[in-house]
Amino acid sequence: MNEEKSVKAAIVYLARSRPGDIAELKRSLSLLDVNFNDKFNYPVVIFHEDINEKLMGKIRESTRSQIQFEKVSFKIPDFLNKEEVPELIYLDGDCFSMGYRHMCRFFSGIIFHHPALKDYDYYWRLDTDSFLLDKIDYDVFQFMHERNFKYGYIGIFKDEPGVTRDLWDTTKKYIEDNNLKPQFLQKFMSDGIWDRSYYYTNFEISRLDFWRSEEFMNYFEYLDRAGGIYKYRWGDAVIHLLAVSIFLPESNVHRFSDIAYQHQGFFNNYSPSPDIFSRLKNLKEIIKKPVVRTSNSLKRKSGLYRRFIKFVKRES
16 A cells, blocks of 8 residues: 555646546546556545536546545636736637646646645656556656656657747746756757757656745746746646756656657657557557647657557558
8 A cells, every 4th residue: 555655656637527538537547557556556636626526436436546536726816917818818829728727837836735745755647638558567656766856757849939938038037036057958958048848747757845845936936927827828848847957957857768658649759568569459449549749849750659550540
């Protein structure tokens, strides 16, 4: 049981009550069980706004993991002028709802101070459409702890100009005003300008004390008050990459290149075990035909990805 472990950790989701989202969540939990949690037994915390008791029961029936539901309420922070925050914003060819921007703020910094996580040292965030495709035969939290990794990620991509508007200028001013010496931010800069890189945060494993630290919280509150999360949809993904590369030594950061993982059209760069494709027949009903996003940053053609596409076309 988790209470006997030397590492206190939880797996977290933020879920909506829409039927499609609930169906994906149940599939994600099922794969989490089979490929990790049946062996390691970590609690799963599901944050939500409006999942009722009946749905909670159905979700619990779909998994063998210990589930804790936590209701959250979102609102525009009081320090922003609500009349200046549109219900919808249109940037880079996409439309972003108020709910999406609430989610960005929640995962950027609010979640780490939620009472449900107060007794944990690590968290593993997954989205409702995050799918583990193969067995993970080691405890990822213990792995992080033993090697002093503070942040673990699955991939790095680049965001669009519209949704990062003013973020670099705001961050640069914060760095200069506070006389900071970024740890490895230079790795994501070109000609003195941040290149809009971000961690693919639908999968991230991290120590909570970093996100609760004064240095991060001061930076997050500075960005929060600048209003870019609501005006321009600054995402948790870009905020986390900037924070990690400013405040953490690169030696504290780890990429989980070995974990077979799928989110929408992205497959983690992974060499599958010989029998994984016999199991893909079961995954077909879970994933179906993947949606390949058109952003160049997400066109990752790993061997697993190419073989999966061929498999789906052959079986369809």
